[in-house]
Amino acid sequence: MPAHLLPVSRRRFLAVSASAIAGLGHSDLLGSDSQVNPNSWALISDTHLLSQRSIDQHYDNNRTAMEKRATLVATNFERAARQVLASAERPAGLVLSGDCVHVGGKEEYELLARKLKLLDTIPIHLAMGNHDHRDNFSNVFREQTQSDDRLLLENRHVSVLKSQHANLVLLDSLTMQTPDRPVKGPGRLGKEQLAWFEAVLDSESDKPAVVVLHHNVNPSDEYRQHTGQENFIVPSADPFRGFTGGLEDTDRFLALLHARPHVKAVVFGHMHQFQIFKSRNVFFVSMPPVGYTFGPKEAVGWIRMLLKDNGATLEVQTLDTKHVRHQKRVDLRWS
Numbered sequence: 215m216p217a218h219l220l221p222v223s224r225r226r227f228l229a230v231s232a233s234a235i236a237g238l239g240h241s242d243l244l245g246s247d248s249q250v251n252p253n254s255w256a257l258i259s260d261t262h263l264l265s266q267r268s269i270d271q272h273y274d275n276n277r278t279a280m281e282k283r284a285t286l287v288a289t290n291f292e293r294a295a296r297q298v299l300a301s302a303e304r305p306a307g308l309v310l311s312g313d314c315v316h317v318g319g320k321e322e323y324e325l326l327a328r329k330l331k332l333l334d335t336i337p338i339h340l341a342m343g344n345h346d347h348r349d350n351f352s353n354v355f356r357e358q359t360q361s362d363d364r365l366l367l368e369n370r371h372v373s374v375l376k377s378q379h380a381n382l383v384l385l386d387s388l389t390m391q392t393p394d395r396p397v398k399g400p401g402r403l404g405k406e407q408l409a410w411f412e413a414v415l416d417s418e419s420d421k422p423a424v425v426v427l428h429h430n431v432n433p434s435d436e437y438r439q440h441t442g443q444e445n446f447i448v449p450s451a452d453p454f455r456g457f458t459g460g461l462e463d464t465d466r467f468l469a470l471l472h473a474r475p476h477v478k479a480v481v482f483g484h485m486h487q488f489q490i491f492k493s494r495n496v497f498f499v500s501m502p503p504v505g506y507t508f509g510p511k512e513a514v515g516w517i518r519m520l521l522k523d524n525g526a527t528l529e530v531q532t533l534d535t536k537h538v539r540h541q542k543r544v545d546l547r548w549s
């Protein structure tokens with residue numbers, strides 16, 4: 215099931231436009247609302263909402279710190295939502311690139327649903343991270359997701375968001391240790407998803423593709439020997455945390471991207487560290503977290519992405535508006 219939450223007005227729009235949804239279940243999200251900038255997207259990541267029940271069940275030895283954390287992430291979510299809503303132009307959509315919640319319990323998704331009501335004028339698209347739980351997510355949001363969604367891929371939340379200048383392809387890198395327990399660490403796309411991804415890229419090659427997933431790439435030394443080292447365009451504020459713990463099938467993922475020149479950018483969370491690098495002709499954007507950072511110089515925040523016909527402008531929105539990186543703009547030019 216693709217993980218879309220749409221405003222009521224937009225749900226109605228899509229319901230009457232079902233024939234416009236292409237064969238692979240793609241969603242055409244260009245509405246007719248004049249207040250919306252169809253090229254503007256709010257990108258957020260790693261919100262890590264944490265419930266009291268999760269603290270009671272999993273953090274009995276660390277209760278005080280985790281209760282503080284729960285308050286912090288809830289406050290940060292609300293601050294980010296307010297910043298998104300305060301934008302002069304409403305974005306065409308908001309993409310949350312995983313670790314939506316911290317433990318993955320049902321009640322955490324109920325908390326997420328309540329928080330997302332703050333943003334109920336904006337279509338929301340969610341990707342799964344290693345702290346998420348696919349079934350608990352689905353069960354809580356079943357009522358709210360777009361009724362026309364069809365199953366694109368068994369047991370994965372994937373989707374394609376079409377827009378004027380680029381298609382956004384959302385992948386699902388969450389792996390489950392057991393049906394009840396997410397792997398709290400690395401991710402994997404898997405053979406079936408990579409085949410689906412390849413088919414999507416080949417059928418949508420008329421426009422640039424921006425790929426969104428939770429886990430960072432982690433290429434092998436052997437792959438790097440072919441592609442060369444990454445070229446850092448925006449370095450992290452704190453020391454680079456390294457790629458360990460990222461996507462296990464990175465080499466196959468990158469081989470697909472690098473063979474298709476219309477793939478222009480990959481956006482991912484997981485590292486909790488904002489940075490941008492380039493490998494061959496593809497930009498890799500490591501998202502700032504909304505929930506919490508690991509280092510003192512990193513800032514919590516999100517990114518406004520403005521898609522253009524030959525690139526994208528990213529504007530960092532730190533929750534602390536006095537942070538040195540607040541409203542820093544980075545122009546990515548497709549080559």
Ligand SMILES: [Fe+2]
Pocket residue numbers: 260262313343345483484485486
């Ligand atoms: Fe995270």
